[in-house]
Amino acid sequence: MALAQVKDSVVKSVDTAKTKVRPPMTRQDSMKAKYVNPGKVAGRKAIYRSLIIPGWGQLYNMQLLNDGYGTRAGKNQTFQKIYTGGKIVAIYGGFTVLTMSFIESSKNYKLYLTELQYRDINNGRPDPNGPFVNTDGVTSRYSTQGITTGKDTFRRNKQIVLFSYGLVYLANVVDAYVAARLHFFNIDDDLSFKVTPTMINTNTVYGFSNTPALKLSLTF
Template sequence: MTRFLIICFFTLFFTSQSGFSQTEVPLLIATDSVKSDEMNVLAPSKAAFYSALVPGLGQVYNKKYWKVPIVYVGLGAGIYFYADNNKKYKRFRDEYKKRLNNTYDPEDPYFGRLDNSRLIDGQKFYRRNRDLSAFITAAIYILNVVDANVDAHLMQFNVNENLTVRPDLYQNEINYKHNIGLTLNYNF
């Protein structure tokens, strides 16, 4: 037990002394031998937090402004279809309840021609579509957060002309057929 406490004490002492805190930690990455760029290692978590707080704010933080309308159109469409299917589900449910209580209008232009099995089928259809719309809306929201996080991670990679991957079409010297491949070039 004392050995466990000693290990915990040293672990906490050395991690707190070595600078592992919740503040921003700049990381210097040498891109060339002459200059270096300062990189924020907490930028992906910030972008994900902002995007979870307000959808699209993580994309603004990453300076990918063109993604914000896509996020809001996706969320707006999901919320619209959820509300529309919920309204239709409630209409079918209320009409079915009226049928059970014998307080319905047989001359109703919309529901007058439908029997009880059609009303039950309509309820099932619109409830399933309502639930599917809620699931898709939640998936778009989660995808918004994941996109902000991944995009912030990918902004930290060094992508320049010294490291390239290109498609390559070359002729095989044995049978003289054309082959397709990828060429990886790294220039120092």
């Protein structure tokens, strides 16, 4: 009978002191905190408001002044509020003037067009009930060519008014965005400038010549 030699197995104890237990990583820990530019946020809000209702972005900027946001917090903001309110008045004043001009141009365009259509049908005779006939009821104050020119002029005026509507609307959006960004733009009271004499090299073809000039340096 053969005896099997059994090797003693030595179980080594695990040193738990050297084992590091890492806490589970959460999504919040894995994400780095991103910097949020308050000027961009305010500018985006001002754009959305101005696109919906003209002047709403300017009211939002005035609310920023009232709440004391931005670098102008704690400073005198009376002039800035008056200036912002004046821009709102200018926006709606511009829309009002353009609307009145559009209504007037449309009315005159229809008058000239109606007169021109009547003359085309009646061999160039003016409309006896129209606004362009003289007191005798036969002759006209304007020729057919003059009526055609007037019609084209008022039609062009209508197109210019519509284009001006778009410009005022776009200016309203741009102004609201720029003003909102400037609320958070750091402009302190240390702004200064210095003017010093200098020379500018004009670098002519046949040689070099210097021109005296003034150098303006801004420090802020």
